[in-house]
Amino acid sequence: MEKNNTENNQTNLIEVKEEKSNLLSSSLINSITTNFGDQVKLVYKKENRSKILVSPENLVETALYLRNNHGFDHAESASGTDYPADNQIEINYHLGSYSNTDYYPYILVLSTRVDRTDPKSNSLINIFPSVEYHERETYEMLGVFFLGHPRNERFILPEDWADMPPLRKDFRIKGR
Amino acid sequence: MSSLQEKIDEAKKLSLQITKETEDDRLMTLSVGPQHPGSGHFRFTIKVDGDYIVFVDPDPGYVHRGHEKMCEYRNHFQNIPHLERPVIHDSCNITYAYSLAVEDLVGITVPRRGQFIRALASELSRLSYTLYWLAIYGIFLGHSTMFMWPAGDRELLIDLLERLSGARVTNAFNIPGGVRNDIPYNFKEKCLAQVNYFETRLKEYEDIFYNNPLLRQRTEGVGILTKEDAIKLGVTGSVLRASGVPFDVRKVEPYDVYDEIEFKVQYMKTCDSFARAYVPVLDMRESCHIIRQLLDKMPDSGDVREKLQFNIKSSPGETYKRVESGRGALGYHVVSDGTPRPYRVKASVGSFRNLLALPFLLTGSKLGDMPAIYWSLNYWPVEADR
Amino acid sequence: MASLTPDFRFGNFVASIVWVLFVVLALVTVLILPIIFFTLFYIPLPVVDGQVLTPYLFFSMMVDPSRTLPILQFFMHTTLFKAAVFPGFVFAALIAAVTIFVERKLLAKMQLRVGPLYAGKVEGIFQLLADGLKLLTKEIIVPSGADKPIFWLAPIMFVATAAAVVALIPVAPGWVVADVDVGLIAVFAILGFFPLIALLFSWASNSKYPFIGGLRALHQMIAFEIPFFLSALPVVLLSSSLNLTEIARSQYMIWNIFLLPINAFVFFISSLAELERIPFDLPEAESEIVAGWLTETTGMIYGLIQLGSYLKLYALAGLFVILFLGGWYGPQIFPPELIPGAHESNLPLLQMLALDGVYNAITVNSVFWFLIKTIFIIFLMLVIRGINPRIRIDILLHTGWYKLIVLTFINLFVVLMLIYGGIIGPEGVISIR
Numbered sequence: 001m002e003k004n005n006t007e008n009n010q011t012n013l014i015e016v017k018e019e020k021s022n023l024l025s026s027s028l029i030n031s032i033t034t035n036f037g038d039q040v041k042l043v044y045k046k047e048n049r050s051k052i053l054v055s056p057e058n059l060v061e062t063a064l065y066l067r068n069n070h071g072f073d074h075a076e077s078a079s080g081t082d083y084p085a086d087n088q089i090e091i092n093y094h095l096g097s098y099s100n101t102d103y104y105p106y107i108l109v110l111s112t113r114v115d116r117t118d119p120k121s122n123s124l125i126n127i128f129p130s131v132e133y134h135e136r137e138t139y140e141m142l143g144v145f146f147l148g149h150p151r152n153e154r155f156i157l158p159e160d161w162a163d164m165p166p167l168r169k170d171f172r173i174k175g176r
Numbered sequence: 177m178s179s180l181q182e183k184i185d186e187a188k189k190l191s192l193q194i195t196k197e198t199e200d201d202r203l204m205t206l207s208v209g210p211q212h213p214g215s216g217h218f219r220f221t222i223k224v225d226g227d228y229i230v231f232v233d234p235d236p237g238y239v240h241r242g243h244e245k246m247c248e249y250r251n252h253f254q255n256i257p258h259l260e261r262p263v264i265h266d267s268c269n270i271t272y273a274y275s276l277a278v279e280d281l282v283g284i285t286v287p288r289r290g291q292f293i294r295a296l297a298s299e300l301s302r303l304s305y306t307l308y309w310l311a312i313y314g315i316f317l318g319h320s321t322m323f324m325w326p327a328g329d330r331e332l333l334i335d336l337l338e339r340l341s342g343a344r345v346t347n348a349f350n351i352p353g354g355v356r357n358d359i360p361y362n363f364k365e366k367c368l369a370q371v372n373y374f375e376t377r378l379k380e381y382e383d384i385f386y387n388n389p390l391l392r393q394r395t396e397g398v399g400i401l402t403k404e405d406a407i408k409l410g411v412t413g414s415v416l417r418a419s420g421v422p423f424d425v426r427k428v429e430p431y432d433v434y435d436e437i438e439f440k441v442q443y444m445k446t447c448d449s450f451a452r453a454y455v456p457v458l459d460m461r462e463s464c465h466i467i468r469q470l471l472d473k474m475p476d477s478g479d480v481r482e483k484l485q486f487n488i489k490s491s492p493g494e495t496y497k498r499v500e501s502g503r504g505a506l507g508y509h510v511v512s513d514g515t516p517r518p519y520r521v522k523a524s525v526g527s528f529r530n531l532l533a534l535p536f537l538l539t540g541s542k543l544g545d546m547p548a549i550y551w552s553l554n555y556w557p558v559e560a561d562r
Numbered sequence: 563m564a565s566l567t568p569d570f571r572f573g574n575f576v577a578s579i580v581w582v583l584f585v586v587l588a589l590v591t592v593l594i595l596p597i598i599f600f601t602l603f604y605i606p607l608p609v610v611d612g613q614v615l616t617p618y619l620f621f622s623m624m625v626d627p628s629r630t631l632p633i634l635q636f637f638m639h640t641t642l643f644k645a646a647v648f649p650g651f652v653f654a655a656l657i658a659a660v661t662i663f664v665e666r667k668l669l670a671k672m673q674l675r676v677g678p679l680y681a682g683k684v685e686g687i688f689q690l691l692a693d694g695l696k697l698l699t700k701e702i703i704v705p706s707g708a709d710k711p712i713f714w715l716a717p718i719m720f721v722a723t724a725a726a727v728v729a730l731i732p733v734a735p736g737w738v739v740a741d742v743d744v745g746l747i748a749v750f751a752i753l754g755f756f757p758l759i760a761l762l763f764s765w766a767s768n769s770k771y772p773f774i775g776g777l778r779a780l781h782q783m784i785a786f787e788i789p790f791f792l793s794a795l796p797v798v799l800l801s802s803s804l805n806l807t808e809i810a811r812s813q814y815m816i817w818n819i820f821l822l823p824i825n826a827f828v829f830f831i832s833s834l835a836e837l838e839r840i841p842f843d844l845p846e847a848e849s850e851i852v853a854g855w856l857t858e859t860t861g862m863i864y865g866l867i868q869l870g871s872y873l874k875l876y877a878l879a880g881l882f883v884i885l886f887l888g889g890w891y892g893p894q895i896f897p898p899e900l901i902p903g904a905h906e907s908n909l910p911l912l913q914m915l916a917l918d919g920v921y922n923a924i925t926v927n928s929v930f931w932f933l934i935k936t937i938f939i940i941f942l943m944l945v946i947r948g949i950n951p952r953i954r955i956d957i958l959l960h961t962g963w964y965k966l967i968v969l970t971f972i973n974l975f976v977v978l979m980l981i982y983g984g985i986i987g988p989e990g991v992i993s994i995r
Binding site for chain 2: 044046048049051073074075076077079081082092094098099104105107109128129130131132133134141155156157158166167171173176
Binding site: 212213324545 | 841957
């Protein structure tokens, strides 16, 4: 592909990349849906990003499948979002791959939703060791208990923190 | 000695989980705390048995200011000044990712001249941050000249950033839509002159610092992070590249104009502290090449900014955008619900991800290796705490 | 805050002056004159021009100023002067102070900055004075649970031991505070006391970081004492004497460094380790153990330890010069008399200007060359600080115990062969005898 600096070819380039990554996304999503059927729901599919939603019971199985069959080996980020309107907390794992060069630019978002009143989820630490500190931070910031994580403890907040988990929407910053 | 070796092996195996505190009287608990000339704003507790470290427990949070929570109370423009506080030296990178994410949600593209200027500021920031990191690495090893020279040469780049944005650090230069202002009229010549001079200084660094037998003795073979471990632990940036994985976000997922710039991803295969200290120098040289190409290819005129409303409403949805900062891949996960304020912002910073390698590498090493290993992980305490 | 000045009355002012004069006269008469007369029984007074110096003769110096010169010469040769001023404490402290300042400036130039700049009109000359005064006024914090007697005594012992080493170094023929026949062994014995002081002080500090630092200091200094002694051993063989003045004299023909280059090198490295200078400053490693065994020192205690440290620097540099660089020998560049012909002419003013009797060309020349060489060695030690990081303790012990000892033995055997062959040594071809 020639690289010119004109706007025209610039858009051409973007289209080509999109197609290529869409192919990647498509093949990935296809293989996931083939294996798991309707346990997995596709939320969105964009250039180099796609998001799948699984139920909390299937989380470990899906993660294991992604690691063994597609080579996703680390989590770029793992966090949670509080949705008080749905009474749920959504946990997102942004998975990336360092060993599979096809998936270098690709990030797959593996997400699950847990109940807000008693948030518990299976920890992915045995599959992706890199989520250890991210899950610990999610525990202290949102209150999600990760089953199987060796240390569900305070990490970044001060030792004398006695308030509710700060990233919840009920927690208001003083004066705002 | 054999029982000590057994202890060290056991501790290394359990390093990813909590190590049980032993009741042994031989162990001495040291708090390498925030008030320590060898730790930055970061506390970790170590237990030493003589000269060997058997237990490490990092305890970040000294500078936690709650940036992610604060983002939910401010609109996208107001988020820029406080989001750059985690790394004040590298501020043009940490706000770059956020601007990319917001532009993705709003659905605009930045004009070409703005893209070039953004990339230029990003490279200058990266150089400034890496020099500061190198300076502190020198101090940790007891080499005061290795502190003074990079800190002095950093003034060249800080001067350029000041011409661009008006501030030496915490530039607040990138905003959603482009950059705040255009470059000054004689910036190109000044920038070329200073960057060319800086590159000659890099050669002197290699001669005096990296060829020093004492420094090599202290860092070579120390703190080996094999490629498999690096991938498993999910480290990023120069730590990853020093372990043999040629992963650079600018190359694998080029954002803005990086697909038009030719540069190589510098990586080394030796996986020790020396490689982690040397890869940033190689990266700095590549940055100099990039800056020259950017100045060359920049369009002579044009807008630098797509003017957005102050209370711009981003379309509902979420996005994850990442850039390559001084510490590694810096990603922003922004969730928006259609209001001017983001619903959730999560910054995945390189320091937080590299922190996982710290207990893994330090357990079983000597106390004298602690500064060499700890700072070579390119860990910026303020950024990890956000 | 100031109260109003009371009304000034001239009479009261005169009365207060008269009162001060009266008190001074009374003190002098009642206290000082008896003290003078008591001590005059015990101090041997000098003999000036064939007469014993009496106070009346002393006051007559006002008429003939050149008569002060013999008195000056007498005092310069008393033990008190030698111990306190010239080759002794004040001289060494001055050199130490200048060394600290030069070190800061030199390091600054190497590191592309300026160093002290504002204290004093010219490039921060008075920085040392300012720092000394600042340290005097700081509070001395003794940690809770610290062993108080040792905590207070250890810095004083440190300075005293360093001054004891200084006392053994001769700067010119005849100018040494303590001319001991076993001078070299005395130096080593006194140097062996420093690890003890470091360990005692670090233990008395009752804190973890000083504890680690003290152990490191102990390991380091003991590990390097062996190569230190061994590298000085062939010098004794060559000069067949342990007296430092004799060792310096024996290098009249050829300096020892040309015969013992490896030993000089090993001695230099070992003295860097004894002085805890970079690259060997593990006991004070800042980034690992805060400040090592000096962590709990504050205020004047820290000042005393720094002073002792730099006194030791001068002493060891001086020792290197005596042992290897030919002591005070150098071409005679000072004229035998400052103003030729001043001694024969009996003009007092000319004799004063020519420092007749006080000025000794050989002494001044010796001191000059000794200082030049010592300053050169100190300069080398300072430059090494600017270009090296800190070493790690296992590398240090490995180097000290294995490599340096082997190197000294190699050179020792070479020298023994040469002595046996009759080339060097007391009966050799190249010697002063």
